[in-house]
Structures are given as C-alpha cells and as structure tokens.
Amino acid sequence: MDYKSVEFYDNYLIIKKLSNFKLKHIFECGQIFRFEEIAENNFIVIAFGRLIEVKEDGNDVIIYNSTKEDFQNIWLKYFDLDRDYSVIKDELSKDVLLKQSIEFGYGVRVLNQDPFEMLLSFIISARNNIPSIKKTVNKISNKWGKEIIYKNKTYYAFPNIDEIKDATLEEIQETGASFRSKYIFDTIKNVYNSKTAKEDLKANDTNEYIKYDLDYIKNLDDDDCHNALQEFKGVGSKVADCIMLFSMEKTSAFPVDVWVKRAMIHFYGAEDASLNKIRIFGRNKFGKLAGFAQQYLFYYARENKINV
C-alpha cells in the first residue's frame, strides 16, 4: 500500500506519508470529469453521491467532509491506496522509453470510479473536448442528481440509474450531448431494463437485457468485458477500454485516444498504425499493467503537447 497510516478527526481525516500520489497528476490524466481545482494542490471531488475536498500537505493528504466510514468504504478504494505503485513503476520502467513518462507523472494513480457514471461520461467524450464534456456531465448532474451543499455552495452528485431512468431524449439534448444524446438515451433504457430484468429473473430464465447489467459485465474476463461494453450504443473500443479501466478494475485495458496515439508514435514510432493495432501493441507490451502505462503516457503527451 502507498500510505503509512490514517488519522481520523471530526468529519475530516489525514492520510499520512503517501507515496506515488499527486492530485494534479491523478485528476489530469484523463480519467475523471467531476473535479474542480479550488487552489494549488487543493481539489473538490464528487463521486459515489459524496463530495470531498482533498488537499495535499507535504507528504500527507487531508480529506475534508468525509467520515471514517466513508473513507473506509469509498475513498480508500477510490484512490487505489492499497496498491503499491512502486512495484508497477519498477516493472514498467524496464521499458526505457516509458520511464520518462513515469518520472514526469510520478503521482498518477488509476481511480476506481462508478461504472454507470463512467459509461455515460465516456459516451459523451466521443469526438468532444474536455470543457464540453465537463459541462454536459455537470448539466446531467444538476438536472437529475442529488443536491450536496458544501461551504454554502450547492453541488450535485452524478445521478444513479433510478434518478435518471425517466429522462427524455429532449431533456438529454438540452445538456449539450448533441449527436450522442440518442446513445445516452438508449443506454439509460438498457441499463434500467437490465435492472428490472435481473429482479424478475426466474431461475433458468435468460433475458435479452441481462447483457446490459453492469455488475455482470464487470465480472467478465477482460476481453469479454471489452466486447460486452460495446453492446451499448455509442461505446466503441476506446470508450469501452476507459470504462473497464476506470471503474471495473481491468488493468489490462489500453485506451488509445488521440494523445496516446501521439505518445506511441513519439516513443515507439508507431507511424500510421490503426488505433486497434496500437491497442494490441500496448496490451502485448505491457500486459496486466497496460492501463497504468496508458495513464503515464497520456499525461506526458498531453502536458507536453506532443506533436502539436
């Protein structure tokens, strides 16, 4: 694990002596949309129906607005704190080309987020830029999510399936999802139907909607999981990789977006290769650690504006 101990106080806590942890790296490596930088090394994060303020203090990290229970049930896992990233870095640094990216993004960690939130968020990410993605995800939260008040400011959690199940196509259009609106609408329907189907399921009944059950998908092997996710409209290879890496603990996923493609060309000379070929190359090269390698490469490429 990458911390020494945790001290709990009244509605806040201090994680002592963290290693391989830097908030800026974690939040800016492309895996999360619901964060806000309120000061240097100080962020607001909304996830799993909760809001926390996270602040770096030397080698310690303070989490405000969290109980002991929430830390143990949510944030410990969310920040992947029980994983030893030194082991991962040592292994991946054997690749001298990747080493540079790892040193640059030394505090990157792969967050464990909510599958439904990732599913909708990354459908929205297709052919879109980050400010627009954040705007649409926030509008969805504002319209259907639970209200959270922190320091006299009002925020909204990302809605769960029961909160958003009755959203109309028109309402989704209004969030700025544009041509992706119908995908989101369709996806919400399928997730909701899988939920009711699961509840109604008789012993040996098969149901056409069960394949949209996110718990079921999460428990599949990596390749099956990747395929299953692409049954949702608006989810292709890249978006499926993001969902399974950021919310289903599939660390062999290797999402190839424009930045990772640039990084692979830059470092490995993967000239004019198709996205799928780069994906296969990355997965073969980095194996179970491909997802971590992807995060270091993405952060390096984007921060250094490679090839632009």
Added chain:
DNA sequence: GCGCAGGTTTCCC
C-alpha cells in the same frame, strides 16, 4: 467564418 475536438456508426470496398 471555418476547422476541429480525449470516437462511433454507418457505409463501402
């Protein structure tokens, strides 16, 4: 005003 952005779908070969 025009091109393009953290891809997917659809159509075509």
Added chain:
DNA sequence: GGGAAACCTGCG
C-alpha cells in the same frame, strides 16, 4: 477486417 465520411455543438 480495414478505410473514409457523417455526426451536433461550442469554441478559438
């Protein structure tokens, strides 16, 4: 399978 165009909208 693999490649190219269309897709909505906001922003530089």
